[in-house]
Amino acid sequence: MTPVTLLSRGAVVLLCCWVLLPIYLLIVNTFSSQADVSGFPKNLIPPMDTENVEFFMGYFGVGKALLSSLKVAAITMILSIGAGAPAGYALSRFDFRGKNLFRVFVLMTRAFPLPLLALPLAVMYIRIGLDDSVLGLAIIHTVLALPFAVLITYSLFSGIPIELEEAAWTLGCNRFQAFVKVIFPLVLPGIAASAVFAFVISWNEVFAAAVLTIENRTLPAFLLQSLGTSPLHLKFAGGAVMVVPALVFIFLVRKYLFSMWGIANR
């Protein structure tokens, strides 16, 4: 092994540690007892005490916030795939007037600070009776997730040869049947990945959630609101509960991570 490769190996390992160490430390804190969390100096090996997590789960409002989070994320997932996948399909399969305009429009949403939408929507929602509701929050999360859903599904559909569809048409399928029987099974894993991605976006969003909900707070909004008042060990348990699903999700979508920016398909 040459010194250069040895050096770059070292850098890779070092950077992996840089990412993993803080997460490990959070886990240590989560599985320590309350006394250990505020104790000093600390152990680097967790005593595997679940008292902390149990206390967090039983803490007033946590269960409800967790449920709201799941509900909002699930609705976001359905809405963004429901609206995004047809658009992705249209972009990949048809040439039509206004196609580029639509692409630019979708890309443009990324150039705006989207959490700001929560401010005017707070007013609008009161008018139409969606204020402080799970659906209202899910809608704004969908605005965040929809551009990604469009771009991911666009690159997914583009990756499937149109000849497959054409073959199905010549064998007597109409457009809809060809889609359901031939294309859909092929893109299903990718669609699932982009749904998971939408879920993560919603699960993690703090600002809009904190602005738009009062009674139906999601977990991040709940944690944010109680930052000033809750004891340290509670914050750490809450942080860990938020991080764990994220780890699983990124693992599930890792294959598709690179197509979500719409530049990885050739």
Place this chain on the structure above:
Amino acid sequence: MHPRLLPYLLLLPAAFFLCVFFLYPFFLVAWQAFFTDAGEYTTEFFSEMLGHWKFEGALKNTLILTLIVVPIQTALALFMATLVSGMKKGRDIALYIWTIPLGISDLAAGIIWLAIFEQTGFLNSFLYTLGLIDQPQTFLGYQSKTTIFVAIVLAEVWRATAIMLVILVAGMGLIPKEYYECADVFGASRWKQFTRITLPLLKPSLQTALILRVILAFEVFAVVVTLGGTNLPVLMSEIYVWQFDLRDAHVAAAYAMVVLAISILCTLVIMWALRTPKEARI
């Protein structure tokens, strides 16, 4: 149904959604910033915002944070992407680990770094065990703005470099291998290959990554609130305070216009600075 209508029909839900919940609210927020509830034009909300003692600090903190964080992230992401492009074994696992923070929210990232920097945290334990300090230090108190700043920079670099990494790795995959082979034949060094081939051809991805990252940097919120509390105001935390604690949606909207204005300005500057002529595209 006419087949030419089909694509429009498929686009309809997404287009409708974005118009109603993206375009329209942006008009609303601008309206809220410039007009009173009675519908009269006024600049009163802007003068109230400008006159508030926290405004200047919030703007300055946001801009300085962006100026420090984004260059570090760009350099780090470029370095990581180059490392990974030279790897055969272990590429996938390294990329998986490096993209983990992508799934972690800013709030959770703030809490993670709180575990390190708080008074009984791991940094204090570490320094104490090494014998460098006699008793736990307060890193995040109201008197130690610099350490709060450092903690926020570290947390942001840790959390949000992954997003740039993903875009840059995807962009590097698009550069034809032949260019590097050719450079090898002519004896160009690794560094020269990086500056003369990789960087120029990476411009479009670099542009996307920078725009995205800069806009997200202006939106920095939960990390700052967890680590700094109210000691270090930024634009988004001020918006939150005006909307929630002071119950003045108009001034909050004026702040929103500031965030929007600097976001659009930076987007335009980055687009211009990293433009690629049509002939030079791969």
